[in-house]
Amino acid sequence: MSAIALPRSPAARGSLWRRVSSQETLLAVAIVGLAVFVGLTNPRFLAANNLADILLGNAYIAVAAIGMSMVIITGNIDISVGALIGVLATVSGSLAVAGAPIVVTWLAPLVIGVAVMGLQGVIVAYLGIPAIVVTLGMLSILRGGLISVTGGKWITDLPDAFHLADIEIFGVIPMPVAIMVGATILAAAWMRWWPQGRAIYATGGNAEAARLSGVSPRHTLVLVFVLHGFFAGVAALLFATQLRVIQSTTPSGLEFTIITASVVGGVSILGGVGTVVGSTLAAILIAEITSALVFINVSPFWTHALQGALILATVIADIERRRRRLAGDVR
Amino acid sequence: MIAAEGTSTPLLEVRGIEKSFPGVRALSNVSFEVRAGEAHALIGENGAGKSTLIKIMSGVYRPDAGSILIDGRETRLATPDDARRAGIATIYQELLLFPELSVAENIFLGHAPKAGFGRIDLRAMRGRAEALLASLDIDDLAADAIVGALSVGHRQRVEILRALSYDARILIMDEPTAALTETDVMRLFDIVRRLKARGVAIVYISHRLDETFAIADRVTVLRDGAYVGTRRTGETNSGELVQMMVGRRIDNMFPKTDAPIGEPVLETRALVRRPLTKSVSVTVRAGEIVGLAGLVGSGRSELAQTLFGVSPAESGEIRLMGQAVTIRSPAEARARGVAYVPEDRGVQGLVRPMSVLHNMSLAALSSLAHAGFIDRAAERRLAQHAVEQLGVKTRSLDEVAGRLSGGNQQKIVLGKWLANKPKLLILDEPTRGIDVGAKAEIHRLMVEFARAGVAILMISSELPEVLGMSDRVLVMREGRLVAEFDRAAASSQAVGAAMMGDTSATEKAA
Numbered sequence: 001m002s003a004i005a006l007p008r009s010p011a012a013r014g015s016l017w018r019r020v021s022s023q024e025t026l027l028a029v030a031i032v033g034l035a036v037f038v039g040l041t042n043p044r045f046l047a048a049n050n051l052a053d054i055l056l057g058n059a060y061i062a063v064a065a066i067g068m069s070m071v072i073i074t075g076n077i078d079i080s081v082g083a084l085i086g087v088l089a090t091v092s093g094s095l096a097v098a099g100a101p102i103v104v105t106w107l108a109p110l111v112i113g114v115a116v117m118g119l120q121g122v123i124v125a126y127l128g129i130p131a132i133v134v135t136l137g138m139l140s141i142l143r144g145g146l147i148s149v150t151g152g153k154w155i156t157d158l159p160d161a162f163h164l165a166d167i168e169i170f171g172v173i174p175m176p177v178a179i180m181v182g183a184t185i186l187a188a189a190w191m192r193w194w195p196q197g198r199a200i201y202a203t204g205g206n207a208e209a210a211r212l213s214g215v216s217p218r219h220t221l222v223l224v225f226v227l228h229g230f231f232a233g234v235a236a237l238l239f240a241t242q243l244r245v246i247q248s249t250t251p252s253g254l255e256f257t258i259i260t261a262s263v264v265g266g267v268s269i270l271g272g273v274g275t276v277v278g279s280t281l282a283a284i285l286i287a288e289i290t291s292a293l294v295f296i297n298v299s300p301f302w303t304h305a306l307q308g309a310l311i312l313a314t315v316i317a318d319i320e321r322r323r324r325r326l327a328g329d330v331r
Numbered sequence: 332m333i334a335a336e337g338t339s340t341p342l343l344e345v346r347g348i349e350k351s352f353p354g355v356r357a358l359s360n361v362s363f364e365v366r367a368g369e370a371h372a373l374i375g376e377n378g379a380g381k382s383t384l385i386k387i388m389s390g391v392y393r394p395d396a397g398s399i400l401i402d403g404r405e406t407r408l409a410t411p412d413d414a415r416r417a418g419i420a421t422i423y424q425e426l427l428l429f430p431e432l433s434v435a436e437n438i439f440l441g442h443a444p445k446a447g448f449g450r451i452d453l454r455a456m457r458g459r460a461e462a463l464l465a466s467l468d469i470d471d472l473a474a475d476a477i478v479g480a481l482s483v484g485h486r487q488r489v490e491i492l493r494a495l496s497y498d499a500r501i502l503i504m505d506e507p508t509a510a511l512t513e514t515d516v517m518r519l520f521d522i523v524r525r526l527k528a529r530g531v532a533i534v535y536i537s538h539r540l541d542e543t544f545a546i547a548d549r550v551t552v553l554r555d556g557a558y559v560g561t562r563r564t565g566e567t568n569s570g571e572l573v574q575m576m577v578g579r580r581i582d583n584m585f586p587k588t589d590a591p592i593g594e595p596v597l598e599t600r601a602l603v604r605r606p607l608t609k610s611v612s613v614t615v616r617a618g619e620i621v622g623l624a625g626l627v628g629s630g631r632s633e634l635a636q637t638l639f640g641v642s643p644a645e646s647g648e649i650r651l652m653g654q655a656v657t658i659r660s661p662a663e664a665r666a667r668g669v670a671y672v673p674e675d676r677g678v679q680g681l682v683r684p685m686s687v688l689h690n691m692s693l694a695a696l697s698s699l700a701h702a703g704f705i706d707r708a709a710e711r712r713l714a715q716h717a718v719e720q721l722g723v724k725t726r727s728l729d730e731v732a733g734r735l736s737g738g739n740q741q742k743i744v745l746g747k748w749l750a751n752k753p754k755l756l757i758l759d760e761p762t763r764g765i766d767v768g769a770k771a772e773i774h775r776l777m778v779e780f781a782r783a784g785v786a787i788l789m790i791s792s793e794l795p796e797v798l799g800m801s802d803r804v805l806v807m808r809e810g811r812l813v814a815e816f817d818r819a820a821a822s823s824q825a826v827g828a829a830m831m832g833d834t835s836a837t838e839k840a841a
Contacts, residue, residue, distance in 0.1 A: 193705050195696035202693055205682035212641065212679055213694040213747060214665035272684040 023266030027281035038292040045295040058287035059176035064235035065261035065279040067228030075204040075271030076131035083142035086250030088236030093155040093246040096162040113233030121225025125218040150248040165242040184280040204271030340403040342532040348397035357383040370533040372547035376766035380556040389421040390414035420494030421503040430479030435460035484515030503534040512627040540569045585799030593617035596786035602647035607633040609810035615786040622801030630810040639671040640664040670748035674759040680744035683733030695750035717746035738769025
């Protein structure tokens with residue numbers, strides 16, 4: 001049997017088409033298309049400060065969705081992240097009010113986020129307990145604990161220096177946007193070009209095959225949860241420092257919005273497929289939709305219903321695509 | 332076509348079947364028939380159109396052209412239900428059973444005997460299930476056993492009984508022996524013979540020619556979606572059938588040639604890993620192919636997994652290239668030059684949603700990384716080289732691996748180890764479930780590796796493969812090595828007897 005030469009052109013055409021039809025491209029088109037559509041209805045939607053508000057107010061969701069995407073790509077899920085962000089924001093704000101050095105108030109949520117998520121990763125990876133159960137338990141602990149400790153009070157009188165989100169790099173780029181873009185690019189590059197990043201996809205695609213190829217799914221899982229905790233810490237910091245007050249309860253439905261961003265961004269709920277560029281674009285799209293509802297006079301209460309519809313449509317499309325892709329040769 | 336003697340009209344006949352899928356002509360002008368009391372084997376390489384044809388005969392696909400005749404009358408099979416009503420039952424490779432339900436419930440699911448108010452008559456259902464079991468003399472299976480706890484052989488029997496509960500007259504079996512132990516294969520053949528005696532027509536799809544000769548009366552060969560020919564099994568031989576399947580003669584089904592045999596690469600002494608590796612001592616030398624024979628459950632795969640660090644040894648010694656080593660994880664095994672192609676490529680070997688490229692480089696990522704980065708150009712070169720060397724048929728390196736045929740998937744699982752330049756290659760059932768052409772290529776590659784000085788330990792349940800490829804044959808039974816044969820001394824009788832353990836002497840020695 002002679003070696004099979006790979007025809008160049010169909011391969012190139014295939015990857016070009018794949019690029020054009022990718023989830024990332026579709027999302028980018030949707031973001032622009034929606035802006036044009038709503039802008040025609042109500043030009044105020046396109047005002048610079050509205051567009052900036054959309055990005056600034058939701059950058060933390062995109063950042064949290066980076067870690068969430070990694071978790072889902074390994075074939076797991078985390079529903080504790082919304083509660084964790086609430087706790088981390090409260091801890092950070094309380095430290096600031098108590099007069100702790102600013103650096104400490106910024107580092108604390110990162111360290112605690114890594115510790116909490118790392119613990120959950122170890123439980124999932126080494127005790128073999130499904131992530132949905134572990135994180136559901138953690139969700140209750142965090143949510144219940146926070147309410148008991150703070151009584152739901154608001155944290156006010158935050159020192160000015162605490163507000164990381166107010167910083168503008170070179171006086172123009174707001175910190176939340178810089179962090180969102182920077183974190184997305186770094187994470188995407190890491191997942192694409194580093195062996196441990198590739199291991200995430202292998203673990204989610206077939207953990208047993210990964211293990212037998214010398215890639216450790218357990219180490220990968222713990223690493224992914226640790227990174228997820230780090231990104232949750234960054235998200236909490238952006239969330240805590242963007243307003244003058246911190247409501248010390250956990251934002252309701254936040255985990256749902258974050259998971260929606262990942263899934264709509266093209267991360268397969270079955271694991272093994274997806275990118276963080278997609279999840280960041282999806283987070284922007286979801287924020288844009290929420291804002292657009294106001295501008296076209298639809299009750300914002302529809303936001304959740306729309307998110308639900310979006311998630312269902314994406315999941316159905318994903319399953320359908322996967323079925324076709326994995327159907328094998330039809331003969 | 333050659334008609335079977337005795338009967339007049341075929342029970343099931345298809346004529347001039349055409350079927351296309353977008354971009355693929357799956358079947359063109361295919362005809363096939365099966366008569367009452369006959370077992371008719373359908374063979375061909377993967378992609379020859381066997382699966383499409385049985386799906387048409389089971390009402391899953393509708394043909395673009397051609398006719399289906401049942402008892403000589405033209406019939407439309409628009410749905411699987413139509414086929415079932417026409418007396419056609421199909422047993423697919425993946426058994427479609429409900430693990431939480433009992434044997435009787437599985438058999439009668441959807442058509443259970445009813446008592447008043449539509450209530451299922453549990454007693455009648457059980458009684459009928461027992462009658463069905465008794466009709467095939469199956470005395471080691473209870474009607475109320477839970478299916479999830481049964482062996483593969485028993486589950487398959489439940490599927491057959493389910494077909495019989497519908498009074499099926501035509502039974503289509505898609506590679507029924509792929510996952511069976513030798514004993515279960517024998518029992519399956521016994522059941523097939525009983526059904527034939529009752530006048531059931533059997534369509535039997537298989538990759539194994541020896542089975543075809545053992546069980547079928549006639550055999551039809553498909554190639555590339557076209558009908559090649561039908562032969563009576565008594566009037567043909569495997570050489571002719573293989574030639575019909577591949578369209579070219581494979582002169583030597585096993586291309587084994589002698590490679591210079593060098594120093595020991597792997598030596599184990601009294602290796603123990605409970606429960607199935609009990610004091611195993613083996614030696615495999617450079618350039619040598621050692622076949623490891625044994626029944627399913629004899630501990631062959633467990634030994635392989637211990638050597639590869641999946642389930643590390645509890646005691647005993649492993650020496651690689653003369654050095655005593657401990658292997659506690661697959662990563663350690665890989666670092667020491669051991670490669671392992673697992674038994675079940677779908678579950679253990681291939682990351683289906685990942686590309687061919689990324690599957691090929693999965694075991695070599697650390698060596699491809701410079702300063703943390705994966706060198707993507709080097710990665711592509713590596714994968715391209717492996718694809719060419721192994722003859723993987725893929726449209727591009729970026730193709731999703733799960734889309735390729737079984738033989739090509741297996742080549743990828745093998746190919747990902749090439750970059751590591753393994754010293755010891757452990758192959759567990761390297762050719763199970765892949766077509767004859769791909770099988771021959773895998774065998775050729777094994778010989779090539781051996782000539783390059785790789786030590787190969789091959790586990791196989793196919794005796795001809797073990798005998799045809801090995802320099803030495805080791806036989807395992809109940810976790811121990813019970814016999815060893817040189818190439819010259821290894822005969823199927825001797826190896827088979829050692830596998831079964833039918834001499835009391837070896838029993839005592841072990």
